[in-house]
Amino acid sequence: MSTASEPSFYQRQGIASWLLTTDHKRIAILYLVSMMTFFLVGMTLGAFMRLEHLTMGPTIMKPTTYNALFTLHGVVMIFLFVIPGLAASFGNFFLPIMIGAKDVAFPRLNLLSWYLFMGGAAIALSSLFTGSGPPDTGWSFYVPYSVKTGTNVTVAVLGAFTIGFSSILTGLNFITTIHRLRAKGMNWLRMPLFPWALYATAWVQVLATPILGITLLLVVLERVFHLGIFDPAIGGDPILYQHLFWTYSHPAVYIMILPAMGAISEIIPTFAHRTIFGYKAIVLSSMGIAALGSLVWAHHMFTSGMSEFSIIIFSLLTFLVAIPSAIKVFNWVATLYKGSVELRPPMLFALGFVFLFSICGLTGLFQGALAVNVHVHDTYFIVGHFHYVMFGGTGFAFFAALHYWYPKMFGRMYNERAAIVAFVPIFVGFNMLYFTFLVMGLQGMPRRYYDHLPRFHSGHIHATIGSWILVAGILIMVGNLLLGLFRRTTIPANCWGGVTLEWTIASPPPTENFAVAPVITEPAYTFNPVAKESA
Amino acid sequence: MSMPAETQVAEHTGEHRDYVGAKLGMWIFVFTELILFGGLFVAYGMYRSMHAHEFHKASGELNITLGVINTLVLLTSSLTMVLSIVAIRLQRKRQSMIFLASTMLLGAVFLVNKVFEWTAKIHHGIYPGSEHLMARPPGERLFFGLYFGMTGLHGLHVTVGVVVMSVMLALVARDKIRHDDYIKLENTGLYWHLVDIIWIFLLPLFYLAA
Numbered sequence: 001m002s003t004a005s006e007p008s009f010y011q012r013q014g015i016a017s018w019l020l021t022t023d024h025k026r027i028a029i030l031y032l033v034s035m036m037t038f039f040l041v042g043m044t045l046g047a048f049m050r051l052e053h054l055t056m057g058p059t060i061m062k063p064t065t066y067n068a069l070f071t072l073h074g075v076v077m078i079f080l081f082v083i084p085g086l087a088a089s090f091g092n093f094f095l096p097i098m099i100g101a102k103d104v105a106f107p108r109l110n111l112l113s114w115y116l117f118m119g120g121a122a123i124a125l126s127s128l129f130t131g132s133g134p135p136d137t138g139w140s141f142y143v144p145y146s147v148k149t150g151t152n153v154t155v156a157v158l159g160a161f162t163i164g165f166s167s168i169l170t171g172l173n174f175i176t177t178i179h180r181l182r183a184k185g186m187n188w189l190r191m192p193l194f195p196w197a198l199y200a201t202a203w204v205q206v207l208a209t210p211i212l213g214i215t216l217l218l219v220v221l222e223r224v225f226h227l228g229i230f231d232p233a234i235g236g237d238p239i240l241y242q243h244l245f246w247t248y249s250h251p252a253v254y255i256m257i258l259p260a261m262g263a264i265s266e267i268i269p270t271f272a273h274r275t276i277f278g279y280k281a282i283v284l285s286s287m288g289i290a291a292l293g294s295l296v297w298a299h300h301m302f303t304s305g306m307s308e309f310s311i312i313i314f315s316l317l318t319f320l321v322a323i324p325s326a327i328k329v330f331n332w333v334a335t336l337y338k339g340s341v342e343l344r345p346p347m348l349f350a351l352g353f354v355f356l357f358s359i360c361g362l363t364g365l366f367q368g369a370l371a372v373n374v375h376v377h378d379t380y381f382i383v384g385h386f387h388y389v390m391f392g393g394t395g396f397a398f399f400a401a402l403h404y405w406y407p408k409m410f411g412r413m414y415n416e417r418a419a420i421v422a423f424v425p426i427f428v429g430f431n432m433l434y435f436t437f438l439v440m441g442l443q444g445m446p447r448r449y450y451d452h453l454p455r456f457h458s459g460h461i462h463a464t465i466g467s468w469i470l471v472a473g474i475l476i477m478v479g480n481l482l483l484g485l486f487r488r489t490t491i492p493a494n495c496w497g498g499v500t501l502e503w504t505i506a507s508p509p510p511t512e513n514f515a516v517a518p519v520i521t522e523p524a525y526t527f528n529p530v531a532k533e534s535a
Numbered sequence: 536m537s538m539p540a541e542t543q544v545a546e547h548t549g550e551h552r553d554y555v556g557a558k559l560g561m562w563i564f565v566f567t568e569l570i571l572f573g574g575l576f577v578a579y580g581m582y583r584s585m586h587a588h589e590f591h592k593a594s595g596e597l598n599i600t601l602g603v604i605n606t607l608v609l610l611t612s613s614l615t616m617v618l619s620i621v622a623i624r625l626q627r628k629r630q631s632m633i634f635l636a637s638t639m640l641l642g643a644v645f646l647v648n649k650v651f652e653w654t655a656k657i658h659h660g661i662y663p664g665s666e667h668l669m670a671r672p673p674g675e676r677l678f679f680g681l682y683f684g685m686t687g688l689h690g691l692h693v694t695v696g697v698v699v700m701s702v703m704l705a706l707v708a709r710d711k712i713r714h715d716d717y718i719k720l721e722n723t724g725l726y727w728h729l730v731d732i733i734w735i736f737l738l739p740l741f742y743l744a745a
Contacts, residue, residue: 105556172563180556215575221684226664228673228680229578234664235673236680240581244574261587 008411023105023511028093029409030114034479035089038080038121041312043474045073046333047528050433050467052451053460063450067136068151072128072447074139076158079163080121082394083252086259087205088170090401091198093409095174097502097509098192099516100183109169116166122157139449140249143230143241147222161216163201164209167255171205172526174198183501185520192500193276193522196283197262200290204251204258208294212248215241219305242304247299254261254293256390258286260397261328264350267404268332270498271347274338275525278331287326302373311370318368325361329354345419346496349400352427356392360385363438378448381441387434399426399477406481407491411508414484422480425473432466499527537569540547554718561722568692572733575685579740582677589674595745596661597682602742605648606734612641613731616724626714628707635704635720638727642697649690653683655666682741689737699723 010026018026049069052059061069084379096103104110128134131152137145141160146153178199182191219241221227228234230241269276276282298306298314306314332354341347363385366372376382407413440459445452452460494503501518502509552636583590619634658680660667663680707711712720 082659105553106560168564168567172560172567174561176556176560179559180553206563206567207570210571211574214571217688218574218578218684221663225662225683227684228663228676229582229684233678234669234680235582235586237581240578244577 006506006512006515008506008508009298010411010508011511014270016054020111022103022111022244024092024096024103024107024110025409025509027110027114028089028091031084031092031117032089032409034118034121035081035084038076040071040478042076042081042262043471045069045076047467049470050464052450054464056449056457064133064136065265066450067448068134071135071138071156075124075135075160077390078139078252079124079160080117082390083163083167084117084170085162085256085394086263086398086401087174087201087255088113088196089398090263090405091174091194091259092170094405094502095177095195095198096181096233097505097513098195098500099178099186099518100501100514101177101181102513104173105180106173109173113166113173113422116162116169116517120159120162120164120166122159123162124156127155128527129157131155140245141216141219141346142245143219143222143234143238146219154220157216161213161220164213167205168209168213168407171202171209174187174202175206178202183518183520187310189280190520190523193265193279193282193286194259194262197258197265197286200286201255201258201262202254204290204294208248208251208255215244218244224533239301239306242301243298244302250297250300251290251294253389254289256394258289260353260394260401261286263397263401263404264332264353265328266498266500267346267350267400268335269527270404271342271344271350272497273342273497273527274335274339275527276331277334278327278339279523279525281327283330285327288324289321292317292324296321299368299373302370303377315373319365322361322365322368325357329358329361344399344496345414345416345423346404348420348423349396349403353393353396353400356388356396356430359435360388360393363388366394374484376441378446379441380437380445380447383447384434384437384441387437390428392434402481404496405502406484407495408502408507408509410485411491411506412484412487413489413491413495414480414487418476418480420499422473422477425469426477427473429466429468429470429473433463433470434466436463436466491521499525538577551581552716552718555565557699557718557722558725561725568729569733572685572688575681575688576740579681579685582681583744586672586674586677587733589672590678592743593675593678594741594743597742597745598655599742601648601652605645606738608641608645608648609731609734612638612645613728615641618729620717620721620724623707623717623720624714628710631720632704632707635674635700639697639700639704642693642700645688646693646697649686653686685737686741689730689733692733696723696727696730699726 009023018030021027021030048060049066052061052066052069080134092104131154133151134155135141135146135149135151135156137151137153141153141157146157178191178195218227218229222230226229226234226235227237229240232238265276265282290311296314296317299318300311302311302314343351363381367382367385403414403419436459440456440463441447442454443459445456445459491507493506496503504518505513602702615634615637619631619638622628622631622634656662662668663683668676668679700723703712703720706719
């Protein structure tokens with residue numbers, strides 16, 4: 001336990017104390033603020049796209065604007081929000097604390113990662129205002145169009161490349177931190193599940209991101225020097241681009257979702273007041289997902305042209321990924337059994353995650369099946385499934401983690417009732433929006449279309465109204481969290497009754513995290529009958 | 536030769552030093568570099584299997600002598616890099632600096648050779664997107680596309696290596712790298728060997744394929 005006299009990590013003032021900090025907690029806050037800003041930007045872009053579909057024909061924009069919007073919505077949300085995601089924000093803040101360390105292994109490299117991230121973001125966003133118009137290729141930058149289009153693809157791709165570099169450095173930092181800086185007595189199987197998830201994620205970041213790097217670099221070289229690797233006019237093969245792109249971008253889905261699963265594995269035991277069910281199974285499934293997830297990329301390309309044999313292999317591997325994912329869901333549910341479940345805001349978002357993640361997993365299986373895949377390829381079904389993963393999965397887990405760790409990070413408290421009030425429209429609006437996408441996709445609505453046929457009209461109206469409810473909920477949530485920062489309260493070290501190390505130090509934590517280096521003598525998630533302090 | 540303690544805290548600064556951790560981080564970085572080049576090697580493998588004959592023919596146009604000289608230059612530079620690290624361990628600062636400077640010099644020689652080679656090719660109208668190249672069969676266009684792409688990226692890595700070594704040289708001169716704290720120099724060495732190893736694969740794939 002730390003004493004009250006130790007100053008919190010917020011004590012040093014001034015802009016330089018933030019921009020030149022090597023404190024992992026401050027870097028985490030920098031990430032959190034920048035990512036939340038990008039999230040709100042991406043959300044606005046998405047809401048405008050929905051608005052365009054409110055009526056048939058042109059509603060508020062031209063078709064070219066629509067193409068730019070879905071590209072930017074994708075680039076901002078993927079590269080600036082979910083890829084850094086829970087790892088860069090909560091991972092940076094809590095990884096060292098949860099393993100009993102003072103900081104990450106390479107604090108200066110950590111700050112460099114943030115600058116690379118912001119630099120990449122600035123480059124990517126500058127593609128909007130410079131050159132010959134914002135990119136219109138979709139976030140996947142498929143060749144040959146991305147090589148042929150006159151829009152500002154080169155700049156956007158260089159931005160994504162820079163962000164990839166940042167992601168690699170974070171992964172490298174986390175792997176080294178976990179290997180070298182665990183507290184005395186914290187052997188591998190005493191490590192909490194969030195660090196475990198970050199460990200699995202970090203390996204995927206390190207092993208997969210360079211492939212994206214070289215692929216994007218080749219797109220730039222192709223555009224500037226006409227190298228010919230991807231350009232069929234010179235002799236290259238666009239399918240090679242797709243293989244290289246998905247070799248990264250499918251594992252990237254696990255970069256986005258694994259830390260989310262880790263956060264859920266922290267929240268559920270805390271609010272069920274009971275040890276996690278199947279600790280080792282969750283650990284193994286994290287590593288299993290990281291390994292298997294790296295071998296399924298070609299299921300994005302079943303209609304692109306591949307040998308029948310490889311298609312069958314990739315379909316089989318895709319089905320296999322469902323096993324470790326399902327293991328996690330069953331373990332979370334089993335943890336609740338006979339627990340004393342408290343439905344407080346973080347827990348609500350976590351349960352929302354489990355429900356939505358199940359839908360995302362099951363709709364994923366549809367697409368692993370070869371015949372169904374051909375039917376739903378490039379339809380709203382894919383868009384719906386994808387948003388169930390990225391938003392219903394990572395997004396909800398991000399909100400859950402935000403509500404869970406908020407008092408620890410800021411030493412303040414939001415209004416719990418308002419948080420619950422925000423959860424309802426977020427959950428309802430989300431399902432109204434994206435479940436409709438799933439239905440419309442099965443009926444044949446193609447993705448990335450500016451306009452729609454009359455038979456999809458009611459579906460689009462339904463989805464657009466859902467998007468309003470969702471946006472309203474998110475605004476209530478963000479407002480509530482911001483207002484909470486100004487409410488003067490004192491937060492006890494352990495406000496939820498958690499048992500991992502972050503709950504043993506003050507809220508907000510002191511700069512050095514621990515006054516005395518902790519020594520671990522028990523497995524993680526050992527709940528004592530009276531652990532909770534009065535809030 | 537005594538190894539530094541695994542983890543030590545420098546008393547005057549209170550700074551935390553972790554020799555094993557720093558090396559682990561560098562090894563992971565080296566792996567990411569290998570994978571970065573891996574994407575290009577995959578492309579090479581795929582296109583060579585599709586256009587074996589044309590790759591064979593185009594490869595004959597590269598200057599083997601220059602390629603072999605550059606290989607020897609780079610291998611020698613790896614040796615001087617290692618010698619520089621050994622010297623700093625033995626507290627021979629001057630010797631270490633001489634070896635490090637030689638490594639930089641050899642890196643520069645490699646780059647100069649590369650420039651000669653590239654200019655000769657460009658002079659003959661062989662560069663990506665050139666009219667001369669576009670008149671030739673697709674396999675040969677791809678061969679030279681890959682040649683410029685891969686040796687270009689490798690050359691970029693050599694350049695970065697030389698710049699990093701110049702920083703290391705300054706650090707050795709100012710005693711920031713010492714016999715009991717030379718991990719920065721050792722990690723630079725790891726990077727330099729990586730650059731070397733990638734070249735060892737590029738040589739047979741491009742110059743000796745004929």
